Amino acid sequence: MHIGLIGLGKMGFNMRERLRAKGIEVTGFDRSPERTDVPDLEALVASLPSPRIIWVMVPAGEITHAVIEDLSQLLSEDDLVIDGGNSRFTDDQIHATLLAQKGIRFLDCGVSGGVWGLENGYGLMAGGSDEDIELALPIFDALRPEGDRAESFVHVGDVGAGHYAKMVHNGIEYGLMQSYAEGYELLEAKDIVKDVHGTFAAWQKGTVVRSWLLDLVVKALEEDPRLATIAGYVEDSGEGRWTVEEAIANSIPAPAITAALFARFNSRQEDSPSMKMVAALRNQFGGHAVKPAQPKPE
Amino acid sequence: MHIGLIGLGKMGFNMRERLRAKGIEVTGFDRSPERTDVPDLEALVASLPSPRIIWVMVPAGEITHAVIEDLSQLLSEDDLVIDGGNSRFTDDQIHATLLAQKGIRFLDCGVSGGVWGLENGYGLMAGGSDEDIELALPIFDALRPEGDRAESFVHVGDVGAGHYAKMVHNGIEYGLMQSYAEGYELLEAKDIVKDVHGTFAAWQKGTVVRSWLLDLVVKALEEDPRLATIAGYVEDSGEGRWTVEEAIANSIPAPAITAALFARFNSRQEDSPSMKMVAALRNQFGGHAVKPAQPKPE
Amino acid sequence: MHIGLIGLGKMGFNMRERLRAKGIEVTGFDRSPERTDVPDLEALVASLPSPRIIWVMVPAGEITHAVIEDLSQLLSEDDLVIDGGNSRFTDDQIHATLLAQKGIRFLDCGVSGGVWGLENGYGLMAGGSDEDIELALPIFDALRPEGDRAESFVHVGDVGAGHYAKMVHNGIEYGLMQSYAEGYELLEAKDIVKDVHGTFAAWQKGTVVRSWLLDLVVKALEEDPRLATIAGYVEDSGEGRWTVEEAIANSIPAPAITAALFARFNSRQEDSPSMKMVAALRNQFGGHAVKPAQPKPE
């Protein structure tokens, strides 16, 4: 099997390596001349046997949209595009429809595993038709960990379902990380706890909270036992937001995942307008002193 | 009527003034020589007619406890102590029992109104026996706003019930302030909103959200339209915490009040250990860059 | 002044009455033959002097959109449409653009006050051009409470800003109601509190939490002291959701308002799928008994 792979960033680069190691021929395209195998999309398309299979692994939103648009011009009937990025599931039907106008097929596939996926294999959640899934199965099998397919790959449903599942996966991930993080803060704050790293380490086997993320907590604390070099500043990249928006759209209470999202927003605020107002109000009614705002450095 | 008043801080000082203006004779005691009417508790007790009535208006916890302890030594059978501070309701029974050993009577009374109470009158929530309430009624009537007594005074129940009601009152207050504050931040963040102060101002009459706290929001924004001088740093003084603890003790979900409490905790953290951990984890699994911690100024 | 008013439901009906009482001539149209003044939109338009002013007061979303679409066909250059319903602020620019194609002018105006607005007057938040606001000012002045205009009317900004402010107003309203409600549950649960209604009543004057909503709490408890006739089932109508979505879109933590929204979602679930899963997990790891699901009545 010989496929194309567009996007050779942190995820795509590793995936090309894993696919090749598993015997899939991969022609990769990236804007970076050092990473790309071909000079442009035209060359990529020209290099592939028919029906062509192209895995798209670029940032969600406008960039993915532009790539799909380009592919709709370059590909032919019965070719298959797989969007493996973190697209919002609502984009998938738009992309599928665009491609279908030329008879080009489409799958969406959520990919989890981060930088460890190269070695461990990736967890995969796909959406699309049975027929298209069948065609791409050798790729999925190469990307996922060895062993029982059902433990690392799922055909979730029709187009969009794969990214929906990935979105929920990431929402859960937000909640899990926040839970460990709150526990960390509670251990860290208590002086009777003499060994925070050791406590997390001892949870790795036997306890109810053991997990891969827990192993990473232990690893992080091994490298920097009090996280002294890391600021409490956390980005978010879309899927946590979409998860909460879906919760709202479906009238589902999702307080833990939402708490995790809001904690990230909080972490990026230098000074909170809300809390300025609460301080102002306490001053107004109770005469409670306010802390003066720090002048911004010029 | 002639009563004693212990504690002439922000609240007690104003209350002495209001009581006197309403025709109650007040002998005040405070550690500050400039504010006190008598040199010590002994002199305060000696100045009062029997049965003596003493209103205690000092910080909750150890200080209140020490004052009650002293009074239990100095007062006589049938004297009445009223704890008008923000004591935890669970302290009231302890204080009542201590005083009852000498036949001294006890009422607890939550007082709301802040620095505006001098002019507007205070809202009052009392706990204790009918007989003791009856004795103290002229004081309550002097402190509360004029008009219908039921709109500013309540005999909530037996000893402790007054402070329980005050605790809930303050818990609600946390939630109300947080709600307005979140709304403020949403208005402030949106560039199509050209007049944040004007928007709050226009809510004062006619809308569903009109309230005294809203009037104070307007006042705060009049003084400093973007709250530029005030840091988003908010203290908390016990009752919010106790409210959440009572919610837990009674298996009651109280998510809005708890959110308000946690927002205050957040506001006082320079860097969040939890968020350090989330940043560390994202770096571990996804290779996402972390923001380096700022070196502390020496 | 003579204006048209489309939609004579709970809000519109009262507004027609208030406008007429204040000397504004109103021709109302409603699908209900008992309420309408004219048989159809054509007749409404024909009845009005030029430039026509039509206030639209129908449910947000599709119905408002259909009415605006119809008006764009029926009205003429320089006529003015005011959307006073609870439209999402993002709809306003769409409607303004649609009408502008015919030279028809557009204002959006959030209206608060509920069924009490007839008597008390309404709080109003408008978006649009200075010129259009100027034209509509007599209507705003008739609808709002008497007294200082700045306390009940605001020109928030350009088109959309009025509904944005109304959305935030309602988000705050969610948080305020939830806060009082949590406090109610805490008072209700505690047996030392002998008079829950009396406690809320006593907060009406003097306390920090006094508000119009508090007055309504008192009224509700007067009518039904333990709310025995009312199920804990609460609808939501869009603006709470949009407020949280805006919080997310602007990276603003809004935990109290979100808690209020999720509490409503919770209130409408007969059985929670999330909690089924938590129960299932506790059973899996700890052997903790689960409560069997109730068979649905046939």
Place this chain on the structure above:
Amino acid sequence: MHIGLIGLGKMGFNMRERLRAKGIEVTGFDRSPERTDVPDLEALVASLPSPRIIWVMVPAGEITHAVIEDLSQLLSEDDLVIDGGNSRFTDDQIHATLLAQKGIRFLDCGVSGGVWGLENGYGLMAGGSDEDIELALPIFDALRPEGDRAESFVHVGDVGAGHYAKMVHNGIEYGLMQSYAEGYELLEAKDIVKDVHGTFAAWQKGTVVRSWLLDLVVKALEEDPRLATIAGYVEDSGEGRWTVEEAIANSIPAPAITAALFARFNSRQEDSPSMKMVAALRNQFGGHAVKPAQPKPE
């Protein structure tokens, strides 16, 4: 080594089995005649070599306290009591002091692993002196999974620290379960997701959210794919509450863990007083219909 074990319930029974399988002689005592090895505590104490080691595995609170009290009467200097139950960490110092009056030694040890611990081994978190830990090490080694001790056992700190760590462990557990549960509800609600069980199954290898709890989610859905037999009703047993109380005591925001706790409270309410009040308020100001309360079945 020969030790005593008090309490042969779900946890203790399995622990006796595992200890014996690992070559530790165990005399167990339980109130149930079918499970116990000896008729009473006196017989248990008499059966053990000096210094005696007794592991207490009974419900936290009064029962643990009574057992420790009894042991303080029956044991001798240099004997060792290990509290392996889920005691609140604040009880440990009380118990240690009580026993120390007789020269009896004390360790607290949090135990995690549930019903699977018999087979998998338990995760252990201990508090106490180095010397006492040393003495009990063969027991810890028998209970924990084989392999690197640091991955399943930690000496957290002095007396109380073991249970503190266990409390935090369980707090985290609440957050993790809630996160998976919210994700479950989001998948379950979406009709484009055709295979909820398969989706969770596919997360077991390779994804960021893989964990032991996830494996149990998969197992639960295997047994009952829509959890149709299980009510969304979840108990809580103390440690979640204590975790939130510790968060409050240390001014730490813990919104995800608290959300998980409140979700359990919610799950046990047939009708929510808070939501009755919100419904009542919406009716008061907006005339919105309320849902009548269901009459209780007689």
